[in-house]
Amino acid sequence: MIDIDSIATVGITSISIWILVILGKLYLNLKANHLKKEHPNLKNRIYTANTKLYLTRLTCLLLSLILAFYSLYKVKSTEVESLKEFESADVLFVVDVSLSMNTIDVRPNRLKRFQDLALRILTSLKGNRIGIVVFAGQSFSFCPLTSDITAVSDYIQALGVEMVGAKGTDLAIALERVNKIRKKNNHISSQITVIVSDGEDHENQNLPKVTGEVMVWGIGTEEGSVIEYRDPGTGKGGYVTLDAGLSDSPMAPNLVVSKINGEKLKSLADQNNGTYHDVSFQADGAYALLDTIQTVKKQKIQMIEHFKNEDGAHPFLIAAFAFLFLERILNLFVQKIPKGIYTFFLILIFFGLGRLEAWELDPGGNSIERGVKSYHSKNYNESQKEFEKAKEYIQDDPRLLYNESASAYQLGQYKDAIGLSEKILAHPKADPDLKAKANFNLGNVYSKLGDKKKALQSYTKTLEIDPDHLSAKKNIEHLTKKKDQGQNQNQKGNESLPEPERRNQKENQKQEKSDAERILDPLSQDSILKNKKGGSIDNEKFW
Structure with a gap:
């Protein structure tokens, strides 16, 4: 990274070189004018500029360089606050990360099926706050409620059955944690809880009711299958046996077979006046979630955004461009240009520039750009019209x-x-x-x-x-x-x-x-x- 001292050295060196060049050109112009006075026959053979005009032009160029260089030292970085208001719903995923979620009756396993499904709809959840609570034998808030879907994506991909130390499936403690989170955000009217589990080991639990909209996603099959476990560090592992060991073969006689408890999950949904969806092989539950978000009454959220505003250099840069523009104008007078050219440029400026903004240099490309914007805004009728217009120019x-x-x-x-x-x-x-x-x-x-x-x-x-x-x-x-x-x-x-x-x-x-x-x-x-x-x-x- 170049520091300010290096920039200063380069800037001062460049300006010094330009001063020497300007002095040299000015000296040559003066000597040529003096020579023309002494030898009148050279007047038409040597072209020189008016000394004062030439000096003014070179001075403008030098001032432009100095101001541009000086603007680097006038940049001020200030903290600015901006109040942003938008409508949002709170979507809280309560994810079962017990060992049974590694069952391979849903390929590659139940937990990865949820990860894939959640990642596929994540972009459609943009603009809402999303959080994740995980549970097995214990429960904790894994991802706090946030509108940053990039961060949520990282959290989803980090889910694993080894993240909760205590084994088992204690959904009750997870739902109590959800209610605590909801209580802190009781000003949010649109609260949606998505419980993701295979329903195993929930039979003897007294589950509390959850406030807001509730959806239950069941993952697994009634036939069930064996549980595969591999160490995330070494990759070594096998299939879980009844004596809490691991077997290399999925056909061993003493393997644990995990099955979905659909009836328990359905009763959980009914208890909370919610809906149950089996998402093992179909994405109907994900689409239902997106539909629910569209229909619920969303709460207006105000967010204060902090960003840095770089300011202070603009006046000097504007002055630098002004002197550079003046130098280019004076250069027209310094050069040997046919008479009448200035009148032509003035007519062009006054009568041509007024209509220049209305000219489209690329009407076909502009129609396509407008069509794409309309498409992303879900204004498909307008998008179709713009693409039809583009066909007139792009064949x-x-x-x-x-x-x-x-x-x-x-x-x-x-x-x-x-x-x-x-x-x-x-x-x-x-x-x-x-x-x-x-x-x-x-x-x-x-x-x-x-x-x-x-x-x-x-x-x-x-x-x-x-x-x-x-x-x-x-x-x-x-x-x-x-x-x-x-x-x-x-x-x-x-x-x-x-x-x-x-x-x-x-x-x-x-x-x-x-x-x-x-x-x-x-x-x-x-x-x-x-x-x-x-x-x-x-x-x-x-x-």
Whole structure:
């Protein structure tokens, strides 16, 4: 980092050099004028400037440099307070971090499923205060209520079953802590509590009621599975056994099998007049949370922001620019310019500059910029109009087609969105990245239309181009899990059918399953949830 002394040395050296150059140029100009007086025949052969005008111009340039350098020493840093008012809801996640949350019946495990789900909706929670309370045998406030979603993201990714020393599951003490937090913030009318657990070991507890809106997210399956534990430092571990040991094999006979206690979680939701959602394989609970935040009456919050205001240098910089501008004007008079040029410039300034602000140098680009802003403001009708205007100036660009398809998708114009996306895929100028986005957009449209097979095909094509497209993987996971659950329900219902009909049903389901497996063949389902960065399932990126 350059210190102020080094800057001073460079500045003084530069100014000294300029003074010597100015004196040298002034001396040459004086000598040339003297020579022209002594030899009149050289008058038209040697061009010199008026000495006074030339001296004034060089003085203006020197003053501009000195003032610019001096402004560095006049910068003052002052603390400024700004009062910001916004509407906010308080969302408090109460997360079970007991050992059973490492059960692998939900891949990669129950706790990581919550982490992935929370990170995916975190950007949609922007503007609200978010906090996290964790519990196992004990409870503590892990993340205080904050509107900084970047900090919340770090806290979510840091969750682990080893963070609470006391083993077990004491939800009662966690809910008591929630009520204490709520009591401190009783001026906030919109308080939402999201309890995340598998419901194990809650049977003998007398749970207190929680104030505000309550949602319960259950994670796990009724069949259950084994619990995997690995040391976060060394990575060594295994599967938890009944004698509190670890086994290398998930098929060992004495392993602990953890199952979700859905009935207990549902009764917890009913006790608090809340709602219960199984988020093991579907994100319905997350979407319900976002809908609740939109509908609850939000409290106006006033926040005092502190920031530094750098001031003091502006007057000197303005003076420096003024002298520099004057030097450029005087230079026009010093140079040998044809007569009448000054009159032309004056006419241009008075009659041209008045309308110069109305000229658009890039009307197509400006329309796209306005369209993008309207899209991010969720004003999709206006966004679509701006992209239509841009087409008058920008012809045959697949990126503009993508912007149009995104707006059409948000407006529910699915037929138009499909047509535009297919044009992008057939366009010779579309690069692989744009084609991946177009396929992803098609997958979203087909998913909305209920055509799961085409949606899966489009998401798979996205991954063929971009294997790291996390949102496409997550959408595939959502569709395939939902389909598997529907097939399981159909199998239970078919048990009452006659044997020949049941056999035909099974053959049809087997055929459907093989088609889905063929579509998903290039994917690794085990890796879908391992990426913790999250991401939006909708296309929101523009060129």
